[in-house]
Amino acid sequence: MNPVAVGNSQSKQQLRLNWPDGREQLLDHAELRRQCPCSQCRAFRLKGLAPLVDDRVRVIELNAQGYGLQLVFSDGHERGIYPWAYLAQLGLNTTPL
Template identity: 35%
Template sequence: MSADHNTPQHIKLHRKSRELELIYSDGAQHRLSCEFLRVYSPSAEVRGHGRGQEVLQTGKKFVDINDIIPVGNYALQLVFSDGHNSGIYSWGYLRELGEQREALWQDYLQQLHEAGASRDPDEQVVTLFDPAAGKPEA
């Protein structure tokens, strides 16, 4: 894919639905939730510094985008309501997120489930007893 193909022609932030809409010259159109963009931030804080160092993002269900800052002619910096602002979303990465949104979202939900974590910041999941371990957790 050429850089031109990855560059959105229009970018719209829908505040009520908390979605970023990207419209491309080839007719592709993607709507990505603020939560989705936050949990898939390309920042080192989220991705780590290598494979296996990713940090599962929890409690991001109600996060918003407060600001969108263009970075040169190749990316956006998104400023989130939880203070996160270190991810630089290249045009190619945004296109990839849009094209793989459903699979990535299902993977994220599975990771939350396996971790016993929640999308809701007000819902804390605490495991007091793990039957597989046969003893209360410390």
């Protein structure tokens, strides 16, 4: 399931996803960076290591990939493509509209 709208707030440091069922999901930029699904970041987490991410990191670019989003971060990291289903699972801050 793809969101019906995607927004990125630099000031609030949040990615906003609006889903077809009416849910609005807010995802923190730093947490998105910590949960990057690229092979390098996943391998790091599988070793039990916590990625060091500055809380001031921002998503500076969104690139649609059909099945998800490639996020480009202010720290230069751009390898992760976040499938829609993965983003939906990350959403702990989900509120009804």
